[in-house]
Amino acid sequence: MSHLRGFYLLVAAALLLPLIFPDNYYVTVVGVTAALHAILAVSLNLLMGYAGQISLGHAGFFGIGAYASAILTTRYGWNPWPAMLFGLVLTGVVAFTLGRPILRLKGHYLAMATLGLGIIINILLVQTGSLTGGPDGLGGIPTLSLFGWAVDSDLRWYTVIVSVLLAVVWLVLNIINSRSGRALRALHGSEVAAEMMGINTTTTKTGVFVLAALIASLAGSLFAHQQAFVSPDSFSFFFSIELVTMVVLGGMASTYGAIMGAIILTFLPELLVVFEDFEVLIFGAILMSMMIFLPQGLFVGMQKLWRRVATEESRRGAA
Template sequence: MKIERTATAAAIILLAVFPVIAASSDNTSYYIDIMTMVGIYSMITVGLTLLVGYAGQISLGHAAFFGIGAYSSGVLTTKFGINPWAALAAGAAISSTIAYLIGLPSLKLKGHYLAMATLAFGIIIYIFFKEAGYLTGGPSGLTDIPGISIFGFSFDSDLKYYFLVYTVLLLEIIYSRNIMKSRVGRALKAIRDDEDAASATGVAVYQYKLKIFVLSALFASIAGSLYAYYFNFIDPSSFGFFPSVKFLIMIIVGGLGSLPGTLFGTWFITFLDSEWLSSVGDLTTLVYGIILLLLLMFLPNGVAGECRNLKIKIIKWSNKNK
């Protein structure tokens, strides 16, 4: 736990000074842009860490909640002139309600019913984004989405938006850590390890699973709204099945149940996507499949898990040589 706290603190410090480091580069705007996307994606993967890493429930449709937040903000601001913050709240409410309705039947059952339900839901939402052109702009996307401001202060530059995103992410991380350290976090881990045993000890299994699923959908929706306001444009390609799989790969790379690991995995995959995979075109899916296979073979516990194993080995070695 001490290592996790140190890693989290180091990450926060690094993120705070990153713009200064990036300023020395010829591609300052490019790197700030990528790190802003890392922050937005991290909002989703932190929620998935709670859902998958702690509660043991798999979602294959979180890109749909990401998209609902983005399109709610985009449609409400461009077509109805609603305040961007109010549109963000509306998107979060819609995503939370839909997650609740999906979870009501699927989370009562054991097994991977939630994965199947969210997979079907994600496909339906993706088709809706593509076909409801009168509302979403169809395959061409939705343009002219306004930026966001607060008390007259406009986040109209990449640097300002970078700090907005990481402020929101920091609040989300603090809230998530409080959950992990609380009675709720212990209950979620008990559910992940053995639902029957957890239920026998008085844990409200169904209620906890439902609440954490709704919370993770809420986080994804907020990320979607901030994504829309940042790019001022959205299209369906960002919210299909493959992005949902990519979010899962991010938390697997970092290590399930570890917040520092989640942040690392999100950073690694986002940079990999931007720096190298953008040039392979249709082979991207194949490359991600190979990455996932190699992870399961050689790093089944992710980077965070391997760091924990290394720490144990070092302690054993030092005790042995005393």
């Protein structure tokens, strides 16, 4: 169970934060956004970090989930739960149908294809105004309720979304340490070699792609109910790129790294607002320098630093 040690720590931190800082804006508002981003980053990392398949269209699946929930609950009066399920099914069908041909592509061609897919989904959201509300978006989405417990405060949303995050992390950690997880990592190493070992690469890749899309769709539904409002600009290709940045910044192939990337990229703009006109410039500079100096991501970089400090200390202790 050693691979779950970090997970228990995460659970503890998630529980303690709202207790130590009750009703703190950074915990229950920005924290919820960060957790939502973390769900998306963890799912994208499964695809990027472990299977080695870049996707610049993840926001599209997030959008399908969000809009399925938004449209079905407001325009057709569905209960949020079946609406969420419908979103998942729809996402699954789209991801499965398009996953096979798209995942045959490699490198930058794969990046372009997923980017294009995300943009097409976004254009559809903007153009089918009678259904989606167009660029002005769709409001009045009811909140979720679970056995009469309505999720109607920031703290309750924190509870729900952080719980989902923990469940997703637990699921992903278990997958990675299973047989299929090893197949995935083999894929990342070398696809040809993996195939030689008898791994069905297309099926494995498509499977991960669909799973990542489903998690994103679930996050989308939660997002729609939490914000009570959706508009296409939340699902643009800029957001897809932001998600990829979270994964890479934290450190690919590390679930905790993805969470860390999500937390940093969510909080950074909140902290940088004080710089006003300089905000964009500083954000770009930070992003660039982090990647130049820690090309494997912050998480791996910090691990190395930690190890160096530890060896240094033990050496001093010995002397």
